[in-house]
Amino acid sequence: MKNYAIIVAGGVGRRMGSDTPxxxxxxxxxxxxxxxxxAFYQYDHKMEIVLVLPHSHFSQWTExxxxxxFDVPHCMVGxxxxxxxxxxxxxxxxxxxxxxxxxxxxxxxxxxxIIQNSFEVANTKGNAIVSVELKxxxxxxxxxxxxxxxxxxxxxxxTPQTFKVSDIKEAYRIEYQxxxxxxxxxxxxxxxxxxxxxxxxxxxxITTSEDLVIAEALLDNK
Amino acid sequence: MKNYAIIVAGGVGRRMGSDTPxxxxxxxxxxxxxxxxxAFYQYDHKMEIVLVLPHSHFSQWTExxxxxxFDVPHCMVGxxxxxxxxxxxxxxxxxxxxxxxxxxxxxxxxxxxIIQNSFEVANTKGNAIVSVELKxxxxxxxxxxxxxxxxxxxxxxxTPQTFKVSDIKEAYRIEYQxxxxxxxxxxxxxxxxxxxxxxxxxxxxITTSEDLVIAEALLDNK
Numbered sequence: 001m002k003n004y005a006i007i008v009a010g011g012v013g014r015r016m017g018s019d020t021p022x023x024x025x026x027x028x029x030x031x032x033x034x035x036x037x038x039a040f041y042q043y044d045h046k047m048e049i050v051l052v053l054p055h056s057h058f059s060q061w062t063e064x065x066x067x068x069x070f071d072v073p074h075c076m077v078g079x080x081x082x083x084x085x086x087x088x089x090x091x092x093x094x095x096x097x098x099x100x101x102x103x104x105x106x107x108x109x110x111x112x113x114i115i116q117n118s119f120e121v122a123n124t125k126g127n128a129i130v131s132v133e134l135k136x137x138x139x140x141x142x143x144x145x146x147x148x149x150x151x152x153x154x155x156x157x158x159t160p161q162t163f164k165v166s167d168i169k170e171a172y173r174i175e176y177q178x179x180x181x182x183x184x185x186x187x188x189x190x191x192x193x194x195x196x197x198x199x200x201x202x203x204x205x206i207t208t209s210e211d212l213v214i215a216e217a218l219l220d221n222k
Numbered sequence: 223m224k225n226y227a228i229i230v231a232g233g234v235g236r237r238m239g240s241d242t243p244x245x246x247x248x249x250x251x252x253x254x255x256x257x258x259x260x261a262f263y264q265y266d267h268k269m270e271i272v273l274v275l276p277h278s279h280f281s282q283w284t285e286x287x288x289x290x291x292f293d294v295p296h297c298m299v300g301x302x303x304x305x306x307x308x309x310x311x312x313x314x315x316x317x318x319x320x321x322x323x324x325x326x327x328x329x330x331x332x333x334x335x336i337i338q339n340s341f342e343v344a345n346t347k348g349n350a351i352v353s354v355e356l357k358x359x360x361x362x363x364x365x366x367x368x369x370x371x372x373x374x375x376x377x378x379x380x381t382p383q384t385f386k387v388s389d390i391k392e393a394y395r396i397e398y399q400x401x402x403x404x405x406x407x408x409x410x411x412x413x414x415x416x417x418x419x420x421x422x423x424x425x426x427x428i429t430t431s432e433d434l435v436i437a438e439a440l441l442d443n444k
Binding site: 149208 | 351353356357358359360361362363367368369370371372373375376377378379380401403404406407410415416418423424427429430432433435436438439440442443
């Protein structure tokens with residue numbers, strides 16, 4: 001069974017207060033994205049890894065790869081105007097058979113066991129969506145008011161989100177809608193039953209400068 | 223106007239894999255709880271600070287205070303069987319006038335501006351509940367299935383949760399229910415309108431050993 005990973009790295013890092021795209025910032029001396037790509041390569045050396053990057057970042061990535069002697073095989077595909085379009089470009093670039101993990105480029109701390117479990121569950125059930133319980137109480141906004149809701153009835157969704165390739169290609173044929181913030185919501189709209197699997201709180205998405213500090217600390221604390 | 227802080231520190235740290243109650247574990251060389259208490263003291267040196275601790279932790283806390291020359295004035299009140307009962311014990315120990323911030327003992331990174339804003343908003347509107355936007359997509363569980371929901375319609379609730387003292391004392395006269403996981407939900411059940419104010423992602427609740435690593439890193443990165 002052919003395994004694919006689509007690593008989505010479309011962000012431009014505006015929230016970081018940095019000119020460097022956030023996925024190129026370093027933790028443990030190496031750009032975030034290299035940690036992410038390596039995690040999937042470690043799980044399966046034969047996996048086909050597709051990195052979806054804005055075209056404007058291609059040359060910077062190539063320079064970084066040279067500078068860091070980064071030799072994990074992968075190919076680059078140009079990103080789209082939204083995450084949806086970026087993932088679609090990634091899917092268009094791969095074959096029609098097998099299993100594909102779609103993963104945020106800025107989640108470099110993903111553990112091997114979670115990658116493995118996501119492929120195993122996707123192979124038997126069609127998909128596997130990594131999620132964790134909410135740590136904080138939550139309130140639902142209703143106009144000017146809000147009301148408390150049971151946080152245990154919700155899960156925070158992470159990546160990887162792993163699918164039978166044919167299923168997720170089929171799902172991505174729909175028109176883009178703003179509500180489609182992740183791949184599970186696309187698959188759900190296509191009528192596919194979503195299977196949640198356990199993630200971990202280490203698997204953070206690096207979006208702010210504080211997240212960078214946190215990721216560095218967690219990396220040291222492996 | 224008299225200001226109070228009730229610092230709730232009832233936890234026993236089982237999720238930490240440590241025998242030391244989590245609020246006594248150190249970051250920056252000092253027990254977590256001392257950072258938390260100091261944050262409120264810094265905002266208002268005249269504030270009356272009530273620390274709600276299990277009776278069984280009183281002597282350990284006193285020893286730690288001696289060891290660390292911790293001299294921020296505060297009083298200790300015995301905790302109850304749940305957070306609800308602990309807060310109620312704290313409220314029973316304070317006067318009937320003024321404003322009270324109820325805060326998790328294991329949120330030591332609370333910023334001065336947020337404490338200040340919570341008292342100011344509570345003074346004008348009756349209460350102020352610190353909250354942040356959700357970072358991840360969320361799904362709502364429905365039996366064996368789940369569906370995507372708009373994360374922007376929700377807020378993650380932190381502390382402090384700050385109230386006019388008379389209002390929150392009134393609200394806490396109700397019978398305990400398991401759904402009352404925070405003070406906002408108690409006030410809401412009493413018919414009070416909840417005012418959300420902006421928190422920060424630094425203001426983490428330390429509940430796991432990873433959180434301890436994160437808190438240490440954030441503290442260094444002030």
